[in-house]
Amino acid sequence: MAQDGTPQLICLTASSGVPLFTRGANRQLPFSVIGSLNGVHMFGGSQGVVVSSSSTEGGGKVVWRVFQDSVMLIAVCRGGHGGAGSSSRAEQVFLQRLLENVWNCMVLVLGQDELGNVRNVERLKKDLRSCFSLIDQLLEDGQEGVFGNLTHCADSLLPPDPGLLQEAVDGFAKSADSEFGCLIVRGRIAAATEKWWRLAPQEVVLLSALVRSLAGSGTSSCDYPVFLPRGSPNVAHRLLRFQLLPGADVCILCGPTPSLHRAETRLVVPFWAPLMETLRACLAVGQHCLPASVSPRPDVMAVLLINRETRRCVTCVQPNLQTSDPPLPSRQRCWELLKLFYSFSVTRYFPQEDTLCVVPEDKDPRSNAEDFVLSFSHNPLQCYLVTEECKSFGLQTPQHQLFLLTPLSVPTFALQTLASQTLSDIVSATGF
Amino acid sequence: MAQICPPGSILVADWHRSKDSKEYFNKILHKKRRRKFGLLESPMMPPHLAVDTVHYKIFICGKSGVGKTSLAARLAGMNVPNMHYETKGIETTMVYWPVKLREGGKVLFFCLQLWDCGENALRRFDHFLPSCQEQVDAVLLLFSFTDKTSFDDLSNQITRWTGTSLVKVVVGTKFDLFMHCDVTETDVRTFEETRSLPVLHMGGEDIDGLGDVAPLLNCLAENLWHQDCVAAASGTRRSQQETEALI
Numbered sequence: 043m044a045q046d047g048t049p050q051l052i053c054l055t056a057s058s059g060v061p062l063f064t065r066g067a068n069r070q071l072p073f074s075v076i077g078s079l080n081g082v083h084m085f086g087g088s089q090g091v092v093v094s095s096s097s098t099e100g101g102g103k104v105v106w107r108v109f110q111d112s113v114m115l116i117a118v119c120r121g122g123h124g125g126a127g128s129s130s131r132a133e134q135v136f137l138q139r140l141l142e143n144v145w146n147c148m149v150l151v152l153g154q155d156e157l158g159n160v161r162n163v164e165r166l167k168k169d170l171r172s173c174f175s176l177i178d179q180l181l182e183d184g185q186e187g188v189f190g191n192l193t194h195c196a197d198s199l200l201p202p203d204p205g206l207l208q209e210a211v212d213g214f215a216k217s218a219d220s221e222f223g224c225l226i227v228r229g230r231i232a233a234a235t236e237k238w239w240r241l242a243p244q245e246v247v248l249l250s251a252l253v254r255s256l257a258g259s260g261t262s263s264c265d266y267p268v269f270l271p272r273g274s275p276n277v278a279h280r281l282l283r284f285q286l287l288p289g290a291d292v293c294i295l296c297g298p299t300p301s302l303h304r305a306e307t308r309l310v311v312p313f314w315a316p317l318m319e320t321l322r323a324c325l326a327v328g329q330h331c332l333p334a335s336v337s338p339r340p341d342v343m344a345v346l347l348i349n350r351e352t353r354r355c356v357t358c359v360q361p362n363l364q365t366s367d368p369p370l371p372s373r374q375r376c377w378e379l380l381k382l383f384y385s386f387s388v389t390r391y392f393p394q395e396d397t398l399c400v401v402p403e404d405k406d407p408r409s410n411a412e413d414f415v416l417s418f419s420h421n422p423l424q425c426y427l428v429t430e431e432c433k434s435f436g437l438q439t440p441q442h443q444l445f446l447l448t449p450l451s452v453p454t455f456a457l458q459t460l461a462s463q464t465l466s467d468i469v470s471a472t473g474f
Numbered sequence: 475m476a477q478i479c480p481p482g483s484i485l486v487a488d489w490h491r492s493k494d495s496k497e498y499f500n501k502i503l504h505k506k507r508r509r510k511f512g513l514l515e516s517p518m519m520p521p522h523l524a525v526d527t528v529h530y531k532i533f534i535c536g537k538s539g540v541g542k543t544s545l546a547a548r549l550a551g552m553n554v555p556n557m558h559y560e561t562k563g564i565e566t567t568m569v570y571w572p573v574k575l576r577e578g579g580k581v582l583f584f585c586l587q588l589w590d591c592g593e594n595a596l597r598r599f600d601h602f603l604p605s606c607q608e609q610v611d612a613v614l615l616l617f618s619f620t621d622k623t624s625f626d627d628l629s630n631q632i633t634r635w636t637g638t639s640l641v642k643v644v645v646g647t648k649f650d651l652f653m654h655c656d657v658t659e660t661d662v663r664t665f666e667e668t669r670s671l672p673v674l675h676m677g678g679e680d681i682d683g684l685g686d687v688a689p690l691l692n693c694l695a696e697n698l699w700h701q702d703c704v705a706a707a708s709g710t711r712r713s714q715q716e717t718e719a720l721i
Contacts, residue, residue: 168559169560171558256565259547259552262511262566262568264565264566265564265602265605266562266564266565267562267563267595280563287512288510303605303609310513311513311514314513318514321514
């Protein structure tokens with residue numbers, strides 16, 4: 043399971059092929075290659091064929107997609123080392139999802155109208171720059187352990203004191219005349235109003251990403267127009283964000299009132315100052331995502347737990363892995379392996395309603411993986427994979443999906459027990 | 475309208491360089507960089523050195539691309555974005571700055587909240603301008619040394635704000651790009667004389683972290699404090715008159 047570096051993203055106008063921007067990868071593709079990539083797609087179009095993906099002998103991948111008949115996105119992934127378990131299907135899913143996410147980012151910031159009817163290309167080019175920090179976050183996986191872009195489930199953090207924070211978020215949003223409120227700690231949702239969870243899962247993930255990128259610039263509050271790709275692609279809502287403590291941001295989605303000044307001076311301190319200690323405790327949970335009381339067994343290296351009903355996910359990598367021989371993968375590698383194992387499992391064994399938003403024409407009749415999944419007359423509940431670096435186990439129940447990594451020293455027959463125990467430990471302790 | 479006060483008339487000039495300021499400036503620094511404060515936090519001094527914090531709202535305005543966001547980041551000691559893009563909404567930045575009053579030697583923390591909003595966003599959405607103007611204490615009027623039109627536009631910007639008792643400070647950005655300089659010293663001097671507004675320069679490398687922002691922050695703090703003193707004096711006079719009238 044090896045990662046093939048950062049994919050490169052190219053955005054062009056669909057009708058004329060004028061390049062709008064390119065992001066990702068250190069070495070940019072030469073203009074002639076970009077032109078050819080566009081040309082291939084255009085030629086297909088003139089023959090009544092939609093070119094959607096292609097792979098090279100060296101393992102490189104190219105994925106095309108046109109949005110709103112106006113913007114074409116192309117993702118290019120250089121051929122990698124394609125180690126054990128690397129599946130071309132999984133990579134394609136990853137790239138397709140990337141294009142969709144990038145488009146949604148563009149809609150979120152600029153609105154569908156502006157992207158759908160391009161009147162002035164130069165103007166659009168300039169405007170698109172405002173999306174770059176968000177797009178780069180998607181391409182580079184800016185933060186360790188953030189899985190939302192891949193799973194389309196909201197990255198969550200389970201705070202030690204959920205009740206207090208929930209109450210504060212509800213009260214805060216209500217006093218600002220809004221039903222949509224959310225507290226984001228270290229880039230993950232710690233509490234949100236019921237309505238926030240009813241937004242489309244992609245929107246919840248995108249808004250978290252936007253808050254991460256706004257908070258990253260070091261500003262203390264903002265009033266930002268956002269277009270919800272599903273709910274309101276043409277009419278902007280206001281996203282008010284307040285940085286309570288560095289790393290803890292509260293935000294609301296609202297209409298014309300209240301003004302940023304008013305919300306900040308009248309509401310922020312009364313609601314949140316009494317919760318300073320609770321917020322600090324929440325920040326201390328940090329990357330672990332789980333309260334200190336819940337700690338996975340020492341032979342679990344990394345966990346990804348998804349709640350399929352609420353569309354939320356939590357992740358953690360054991361902070362202090364014991365040294366052993368052969369050496370265990372680094373923290374960063376654990377996150378990578380977890381991502382790869384997730385993509386591997388959902389493309390092969392756990393296909394989901396919404397996880398694979400494969401457009402019908404994207405289906406490649408020769409794809410073995412596809413046949414493999416379709417050939418099942420039943421629904422797989424568990425899967426495992428043993429590689430040179432670690433052992434991985436996946437498990438699904440009607441409500442949850444759990445993916446975990448263990449060192450090679452754990453006997454394979456113990457994986458199943460380990461996984462079900464981890465699941466029941468976390469669920470019973472946190473009610474996730 | 476409050477008159478401008480010459481630098482160093484109210485506050486100790488270059489206080490950040492003197493030794494006795496160390497413990498105060500240490501509160502806004504962390505590992506040689508500026509400390510970040512959330513809205514619920516402020517610099518905490520030990521009880522025997524308790525210091526008052528005064529809050530002000532400052533609106534940064536100027537033509538698109540003039541460097542409003544960069545200036546805010548610069549003043550707060552944050553990373554300046556390396557590529558220009560439009561700010562799509564309002565972004566506010568908190569800057570804490572300790573000062574020492576010349577009279578009595580009292581130390582104060584100024585909490586300056588800088589409000590930055592993209593010009594096109596202001597035009598596209600009507601709620602942004604009123605929000606920025608609500609209870610604002612000062613405006614920073616920006617022009618770029620590399621763009622003469624932004625300098626010429628200043629008079630328009632100033633007329634937007636006449637009649638209000640606000641502190642106005644003009645800041646010329648990108649002063650380091652002298653190769654592309656489009657606004658001359660004489661232009662600036664004439665402007666300073668006719669408008670009687672202070673004009674400051676920004677741009678160039680960050681030397682010691684505080685040295686490059688100190689003149690601007692001190693100038694702002696001094697004028698804000700002066701304005702408050704004038705307002706307080708007239709306020710007390712008014713209340714005295716009222717009491718006399720009652721008697």
